[in-house]
Amino acid sequence: MSALAAELWVPFTYGYMLKAMWVSALVGGVCAFLSAYLMLKGWSLMGDALGHSIVPGVAAAYLIGAPFAVGAFFAGILASLAMNFVKQKSRLREDAVIGLVFTALFALGVLMASIWPTSVNIQTIVLGNILAIADEDVVQVAIIAAVSLAIMAFLWKDLMVTFFDESHARSIGLDTTFLRIVFFTVLSACTVAALQTVGACLVIAMVVTPGATAYLLTDRFGWLVVISIALGTVTSFVGAYISYFLDGATGGVIVSLQTLLFLAAFWLAPRHGVLAARRRRRLTLGGAAP
Amino acid sequence: MNVAAEPRLAPDALGASILLRDLSVTYPNGVTAVRDASFALDPGTICALVGVNGSGKSTIFKAIMGFVKPSAGEVRLCGLPVDAALKKNIVAYVPQSEDIDWNFPVLVEQVVMMGRYGHMNFLRMPSRADRYKVDQALERVGMNDWRKRQIGELSGGQKKRVFLARSLAQEGRIILLDEPFTGIDVKTEAAIIGLLRELRAAGHLMLVSTHNLGSVPDFCDHVVLLNRTVLAAGPTAEVFTRANLERAFGGVLRDFRLGGRHLHDDDDARSLTVLTDDERPLVFYGGKTQPREDEP
Numbered sequence: 001m002s003a004l005a006a007e008l009w010v011p012f013t014y015g016y017m018l019k020a021m022w023v024s025a026l027v028g029g030v031c032a033f034l035s036a037y038l039m040l041k042g043w044s045l046m047g048d049a050l051g052h053s054i055v056p057g058v059a060a061a062y063l064i065g066a067p068f069a070v071g072a073f074f075a076g077i078l079a080s081l082a083m084n085f086v087k088q089k090s091r092l093r094e095d096a097v098i099g100l101v102f103t104a105l106f107a108l109g110v111l112m113a114s115i116w117p118t119s120v121n122i123q124t125i126v127l128g129n130i131l132a133i134a135d136e137d138v139v140q141v142a143i144i145a146a147v148s149l150a151i152m153a154f155l156w157k158d159l160m161v162t163f164f165d166e167s168h169a170r171s172i173g174l175d176t177t178f179l180r181i182v183f184f185t186v187l188s189a190c191t192v193a194a195l196q197t198v199g200a201c202l203v204i205a206m207v208v209t210p211g212a213t214a215y216l217l218t219d220r221f222g223w224l225v226v227i228s229i230a231l232g233t234v235t236s237f238v239g240a241y242i243s244y245f246l247d248g249a250t251g252g253v254i255v256s257l258q259t260l261l262f263l264a265a266f267w268l269a270p271r272h273g274v275l276a277a278r279r280r281r282r283l284t285l286g287g288a289a290p
Numbered sequence: 291m292n293v294a295a296e297p298r299l300a301p302d303a304l305g306a307s308i309l310l311r312d313l314s315v316t317y318p319n320g321v322t323a324v325r326d327a328s329f330a331l332d333p334g335t336i337c338a339l340v341g342v343n344g345s346g347k348s349t350i351f352k353a354i355m356g357f358v359k360p361s362a363g364e365v366r367l368c369g370l371p372v373d374a375a376l377k378k379n380i381v382a383y384v385p386q387s388e389d390i391d392w393n394f395p396v397l398v399e400q401v402v403m404m405g406r407y408g409h410m411n412f413l414r415m416p417s418r419a420d421r422y423k424v425d426q427a428l429e430r431v432g433m434n435d436w437r438k439r440q441i442g443e444l445s446g447g448q449k450k451r452v453f454l455a456r457s458l459a460q461e462g463r464i465i466l467l468d469e470p471f472t473g474i475d476v477k478t479e480a481a482i483i484g485l486l487r488e489l490r491a492a493g494h495l496m497l498v499s500t501h502n503l504g505s506v507p508d509f510c511d512h513v514v515l516l517n518r519t520v521l522a523a524g525p526t527a528e529v530f531t532r533a534n535l536e537r538a539f540g541g542v543l544r545d546f547r548l549g550g551r552h553l554h555d556d557d558d559a560r561s562l563t564v565l566t567d568d569e570r571p572l573v574f575y576g577g578k579t580q581p582r583e584d585e586p
């Protein structure tokens with residue numbers, strides 16, 4: 001084995017790196033699954049909202065000594081319920097409701113962390129720290145991701161119909177309220193998982209970018225999901241791997257990779273890319289002027 | 291099994307019916323959109339739901355689909371409460387165009403296949419019979435050549451036909467159409483009306499909300515006139531009268547009346563009245579509507 005190959009193989013020889021890579025890949029994959037739906041419904045900011053809303057839950061969990069995923073999860077659910085409630089009881093538009101709820105909860109979280117200084121390392125929550133993830137956290141994250149993937153694999157078509165045309169979903173006997181609750185519960189859970197890998201600030205990229213990239217590459221929802229999951233899984237795995245050589249900042253590397261792929265699709269996508277549109281326009285013009 | 295050889299059902303075998311009894315709907319913000327609405331519809335009927343904007347047409351549809359819970363009264367579909375009826379795939383719904391995200395990444399044939407979901411197992415894996423019924427439905431609305439297109443690439447009339455194909459594939463006994471004639475050309479309108487007549491002959495019950503007053507007497511055998519409550523309901527000939535329409539539309543309608551000598555120079559004393567809310571006008575000649583020649 002050449003020296004270079006040996007050097008590149010190093011991350012695979014460390015237990016903590018292996019763990020970081022497969023946990024990231026798992027979380028990246030399931031977040032990407034969700035991104036296919038969020039992006040289409042114009043709910044992309046929901047991921048950001050949940051990521052920030054979770055902070056008070058984490059602070060509270062540290063205060064009472066509960067596992068931090070539990071606090072985060074309940075805060076996420078609380079945020080989803082609050083958003084639904086405000087939306088139903090007022091005529092405010094979705095973006096205003098999301099903005100209101102998530103800043104309120106984030107402020108509460110910052111307040112709690114400053115009034116009761118604890119061992120919460122706000123920086124860990126905000127930026128994530130997969131390379132130093134503890135074993136019990138790995139178990140939490142793996143369970144969340146596996147259960148979420150299983151639920152989505154069973155319900156993906158029902159959720160697609162619900163989000164595409166809710167009246168039709170009802171007419172074929174689907175319980176759309178239940179499906180929405182399931183979706184937002186899974187989303188909250190996955191946001192918690194993603195906190196550990198990329199942190200609160202970059203969660204939004206995990207639940208938006210892969211779906212947005214795939215959207216430029218296909219007109220079929222099934223393929224959109226497949227491409228999105230593939231992008232999320234591979235970028236997260238490779239991102240964690242590369243971060244070994246860059247010394248940390250896993251979240252930054254993963255999201256940068258996802259953004260690079262998005263830009264490539266944005267320009268080069270066969271039908272919906274900028275260059276393809278330009279080529280089409282040139283062809284039409286060329287056809288018109290002999 | 292040869293699906294094509296399925297026997298055609300006699301009209302009454304479908305037993306489609308809609309019953310609204312003293313239905314009131316109040317939205318969470320306190321607006322009562324519909325109060326004490328009652329009407330009953332039988333199999334093999336096309337019923338028009340007619341009223342100004344805001345008269346509660348969409349609200350009635352939402353109540354039939356169980357989106358809003360009645361604050362009083364009830365809805366029964368084929369004798370069943372709404373939730374039970376929806377579980378049995380009894381109702382198909384053709385949405386208003388504004389309610390659909392046309393950028394959604396689905397192809398025409400996939401939208402029509404969604405009509406079959408209620409007949410599939412919980413993984414929604416299409417069988418050969420499902421594919422066959424999708425083909426049939428696409429063929430029937432003349433959209434087979436467009437089946438691989440993303441839905442946003444279609445014209446307004448084609449979009450409507452795709453969703454109609456979905457309701458055909460669904461084989462719902464009751465079909466609800468919310469403003470199906472808005473923004474489509476006359477040719478598509480005629481095609482859709484033709485299809486609705488075929489479905490009526492097969493025993494389906496259709497409830498169609500429309501502004502298109504002119505074509506109502508053409509193809510609807512029942513009319514429900516709505517303005518926050520049911521003003522009149524019954525056979526078109528009895529209900530779709532000038533007096534009733536004026537009650538339903540008040541000052542909103544444009545009303546041109548030409549009579550006596552303005553119209554013709556003979557003993558015919560009937561006057562010509564044109565009522566329109568800016569779509570297809572409704573013409574009364576001597577107080578009667580004029581059905582088109584193609585009416586069977």
Ligand SMILES: Nc1ncnc2c1ncn2[C@@H]1O[C@H](COP(=O)(O)OP(=O)(O)O)[C@@H](O)[C@H]1O
Nearest residue numbers: 317319321323342343344345346347348349350
């Ligand atoms: N979601 C809602 N919340 C509050 N009020 C509503 C809602 N939907 C409709 N309305 C009100 O109910 C009335 C009837 O509306 P609708 O059923 O949509 O009428 P139409 O379909 O005949 O135009 C209107 O005054 C409308 O403002």
Ligand SMILES: [Mg+2]
Nearest residue numbers: 347348349468
């Ligand atoms: Mg309406």
